[in-house]
Amino acid sequence: MKTILVVDDEIGILESFRMILKDTYRVLTANDGLKALEILRNESVNLVILDIIMPGMAGLDVLKEINKTYHDIDTIIVTAIKTVKTAIDSMKLGASDYIVKPFDVEEIKLIIDKILHSRELSQEVAYLRSEINKDFEFNNIIGQCPTMRQIVDTVMRVAKGNSPALIRGESGTGKELIARAIHVQSSRNAKPFIAVSCPNLHDNLLESELFGHEKGAFTNATDKKTGRFELANGGTIFLDEISEMSLANQAKLLRVSQEYEFVRVGGTKTISIDVRLIAATNVDLKTAIAKGTFREDLFYRINVVPIDLPPLRERKEDIPLLINHYFQKYKKEFHSKAKRIHPSAMKLLENYLWPGNIRELKNVIERVLTLYGDSDAILGEHLPLEIRKEFDYTTSHNITNPVELSGIESLDEIVSRIEKEIIEKALQKANGRQTRAAQFLKTTRRILKYKMSKLGITT
Template identity: 45%
Template sequence: MSKKILIADDERTTLEILKSTLTQTNYLVDTANSALEALKKLESNSYNLLITDVKMPRMSGLELLEKVKQEYPQMDVIVMTAYGVIDDAVAAMKKGAIDYILKPFSTEGILLVIQRALEQQDLVLENRYLKEEIKTQYSYETIVGSSKKMQEIYELMERVADTDSTVLIRGETGTGKELVARRLHYISDRKDKIFVEVDCVALTETLLESELFGHEKGAFTGAIKRKIGKFELAHNGTIFLDEIGDISPTMQVKLLRVLQERKFERVGGNEPVRVNVRVVAATNKDLEKAVAEGKFREDLYYRLNVIPIYLPPLRERVEDIPLLANHFLNVWNRKVKKSIKRISPKAMNALLNYPWPGNIRELENVIQRAVIMEKGEVITRVDLPVGKKSPDSEGSFTSMEMTGDLSFPAAKEQFEKEYLIALLKKSRGSIRAAAEYSLLDSKSIYLKMRRYGLKKEDFR
């Protein structure tokens, strides 16, 4: 795309020469006879570069530079000044000009300066892209899982990746929503463009609005510069709106408008900004319930829910647990420079029987801890919260098999041991704290520990 340049000079001949030279070099050129005219044109057009003469009646090029830098901090300005008035060039650079041109100038000379300025601009932009990319790169990881449910998800992702339809990713915490959002971007034809992530709960309403849509200078206290929002930054790429279920009613209205019209205004601005972005949103909230309760706009819900992707909780695809556990074993071996070979069948069995309320994130944490703690070559022990209730098996201690096969004294003994382990985990091996939590006295805790062969060192 051709770059657009505005030239301000009170001498008509200079304007004409410059205009024809630059137009021949494929730049789009606009001209202004005075600083004031330049300011007017800047208000209603967008340019990549401003070139201004210093000596102009009424308002000088240096004053213009100052005003432009205040109002459009992203705008690059080149200053033209006569030979012998090098002081003006120095002053201009101090005020933030990107470069200067000495008059009279040669065609090659001026083209070089312009080209250099524009290249530098691209670098700055690219840098911003790169910063975002670095954040995303570490997460460009494999999605592990071969269960039928996961295969269906891979297929769905392939089918919708290249469409521009809005995708809504649903699933409990830790099921991989963010992972899927990134993957969708990297298998789409927008993959060479930017992936921008916004965590919608992390910010207050005002901050979220300016984060999403940007703001003009002076839009609110603290808005000392114009700022580009994430929607603008994501132009041609993908924007990932995480935790969308938590946004306020006002933000819901604003978001609805962007989704409908693909345009918005920066906070404190009134010029519409148009963008081409693929929207991917995620939530672990029950949006249908929120809609029924009037907490989430129905129209927004339909706009978002064009293509829903449901990520099943880990307990509904138990067959993926060994695969995932071994994957995280490799990952953490590498990260902490260990070479643990495998997970013992007993430990794996424990993993298979745990309900995983924190899903894959929790599984990764458990394996990470086991890798760090393990001194041998095989993981024989995994630390699982004992007695945690699974959401759909209320009241049962999941690590215990309540089959009725045991005699009462044996069942009681098993319960006592499991309970004690959980208690000591919670108290990190402190008998005094365990006594406080359990309302037992320290002595009986101590005796029971001896009876079941438990050592407090093991819980630190």
């Protein structure tokens, strides 16, 4: 039961409030300001109903002390008609609402319910935000390799400022995780983090989504819409895959990122905002600039602090850590009986190249625990076919395989012949995709193309 403290120098008023509220709340009373503050020091109080005019310590002085010391206690001011202006002034000092004597019982109950419900919602939002933020603390950025340690250090330094940041990396490398970590560690963490996936919205919808629109701005615009930039005011906006944004919207984004103001679609009023912009891309924006699909001036505006995330295949030492992290996470979530991942299965997982990066690894662990979580251990046979097949392929070409020696070929010719055979098989397995074939061979696409040119391989 919530506790309400009523402070008034009139005994009749105190008794009236007690009778009105006693069935729903625990009611405490005080007939002067000093006694009220003493009660607050010794009792857990949710709401104070405070008479503004009292002998001795004035109601406004009590209000100031409450707002200074007890930030989680709301206050309702009680006043007479002739002192309504004083009550309004008290609202500026932090009072939640006021009641005018003589008061209406139902009105009092409504005001109290509204204020306490609003406080509950605020506390719930704060709790949920703290729970969400736990997922983005640094200890949830899994990685021990030097590159990831350097990225964590960069995030800590970047979070202290407000400069735009550009996170670059392949799909599934955790770009949004890093963006959220920057937000959580910044002074903006009490304000919203708004994420926008640029490829998921049509060009016209994206403009409305980012900047909002006025009623009647276009067909079906039956109501005014608040845009994502406005919703993120005071916080952070994250634009994922920004390269997918049209040149027209890029021009509008450039102005917002420079001037921190915009006009809703169909509107005339300029709206000023205070947001931090973090963008992400999985393509080379300099190449996009050369192709004319991305604005150079916008690139330099958002690329103030670049953060490059490595693909998982370049973080081999982190793969066991990630596997164990998601194994424990989904084991708990699904109430799985699985105690471990069998060493043979772990070897398969560690040797896989993970073209989908962390997102793919997470999904694989979730899948196997969903399907085989009742097993005592996760076995190699429980893993997806593509993981088992890739391991079979990479281990089937080793030094123990016989090499035919004709006595005619030189060593260089033998090496070139075997190299050509392996590259052709990798290309065949990758359906001609050079990037994928390079991943199979644990090399880069540039080196693969050089080898193909040298060996006369075409696709």
